[in-house]
Every structure is written in structure tokens, then in C-alpha cells.
Amino acid sequence: MRYYTHISTACAAALAVDHYTTFSFAGTAPVFTAAGLMLGAVFPDIDETTSWIGRRSRGLAFWVKLIFGHRGLTHSGLAAVIALLALLRFDHAFIDAFCFGFLAHLAGDLFSRSGIPLFYPFTKKRTSFPLYRTGSWIEMLLFAASLVYIAYFLF
Template sequence: MMASGHQAMGLTWGVAAITFSHLLPIEINGKNETILFIIIVMIGALLPDMDSKSSKLGRYAYPIAISVMILVGILYIWQPKQFWTLIDEELTFVLATMVPVFFVLSSHRTWTHSIVFLGLVVMYLSLVGSWMMIPDYLQYGLMIGIGSHIFGDFLTRRGVPLLYPFSKRNFRFLFSFRTGSAAERFVVIGLIVINIWLLIEVGITIVN
């Protein structure tokens, strides 16, 4: 899917999660948390494509990743004691910086589009979530966004390697379309219509 398609899909999943939050382990209170939740979902909807330099997030992620690597290298060369002290005392901090670096340097549409990746993100969030004091609803939002991205690419002809790295086979939906095709645009239009309806329902729920 194109970025616009992923954003539409992510918005649909995010608003649906709010609409049916009473059926999910998600507690979102007030307009501010609702807006922040949707923003995180939209970021998650683009996150798996950060492994592509041409993606919307990837074009910013690569310079950041390179900068982090350079800073870590400088710290290791000039202050090795502080470097190892940092690892011993703040292992979570090291993971929080090095994992994204590995993430953006991976091959496009491989492990970031797999079930294994979803599991790794869950583990990663459980590790750094409490240290960074990330609210549970935002962690769920990120997972929902990532799930929507993988599902969106599952609908395309190329499919997604759901079992990567155990299997490189790409899985796709029975009825699929080419990325950027008229069929995808039709799907996006349909998602926009669904989003409008769901947003109306969410608006009524928040007001009431």
C-alpha cells in the first residue's frame, strides 16, 4: 500500500478501536487522550516502512539512526568507562536507542511485516514502557497502527512475509490489488467513508 492507504487504514483501525474500546483492554479518557491515541496509531501505521529510505518516516529515520550510531561510537572511543557504565546502569536506554537503529537498517518488507515483529514490539514496549512511563493506551495504539499496516500490505499482490524469518513466503489476501492501482484508490475511498461514519460515532460517544 501507498502511505496514504496506510494512513487511511490506520485511521480506520484506530477509530474502530475507540468506538469498540469497551470490548478491548483499552481505557481512553477525554478528547486529549483520544487525539493522542489516534496520532500514535497513525505513526504506527507508517512504522513498518521505516526500513525503506523512500518512505515518509524512513527519510527522517535514517539520518537519526546514523546520528545515534555516530554519537554512540564517539562515546565508546573517547569515554569507554562511561560507555560501559551506561550499559550496566541503563540497559533499557541502550535498547531504546540501538533497537531503532537496527530496525531502520533492515531490508524492506521483511521482518517488519511479520508476526514475529509484532511480538518483538510487544516485548520492546514492555521493556521500555515502564522506564519511559508510556501509558498503556498509547502502547496499544502503536500496536494497532502496526497491525493495520501489515494488514494493508496483506491486501496487495506482493503480500507480506508473515512468518519471517522462519519462512520467506509472502502471504496475501484471496482478493488482492497492486500497490498504487485504481483498486487501491477505491479501497482508500471506501476507508474514508468508513472513517467519517466512525468519527461521527466517536464524536457522539465523547460528547455523551
């Protein structure tokens, strides 16, 4: 998934969770919430030097990719469990939104053809429920649908 699709689908998912559940992202710090959500939505790709966040990481992406590879530790089930525990443990707008965005990123990549290594570091085998290929028309449709959903709730 491209960075802009990760951001738009994470925002749409956060709006849905906020609207249809008792968990709320609407708090006293909407700027921190929005920043955390968008940063979390792209952060797992810190393991790819050519990604949007990787190009802005001042060399960190190089080292993360060298040590863990792309779609390694930052895309693993272990990272998802840590993000979920942090989401449930902390009561801070930025941290909650970051963790939710992080989890939304992993969910998005789980449905890509490339998948994610859910059981890393035990195995590098990727799990996938293939719905789309990165950059495909289906991804563009997901992007457009998430924008429409966001617009529906905001306007």
C-alpha cells in the same frame, strides 16, 4: 499500500474496534492515541528509504533496509506477535494505539500482491491474499472508503 492509505485504514479500523468491541481507544489522551495510531500505521516502512517515514528517519531507514531488506523483519509475523503482546500487555494510550496501527499496517500489506514474510527469519517467502496492487485504483478505493467510514463516525 501508500502511507496515507495505511493511516486512513488504521484509523478506520481503530474506530470500528472502539465502536463494536469492548476494547477502547477513547481515553484520557486523544492526542497521544491519534499520534500513536498514525505513527504505528507507517512505522513498518522504516525499512524503506523512499517511504514517508524512511525519508524522515535521519538515516535509520538505510541501516534497517541494509540489514533486513524491505518487507523483512518489520513486516514479519515475529514483529506482529511482538506488537500484539505489547498491545495486550501495556495500558498506555500511545503504546496501544502504536501497536494497533502497526498491526493494521501489516494486515494491509498482507492483502497486497507483494505480501509480507509471515515466517521471517525462518523463510523470506511472502504470504499474500492479493486484493490490490500498491497505487492501483483498488487501493484508491480502499483509501476513499476508509475516509468515508471515518467521516461517518466522526460527524
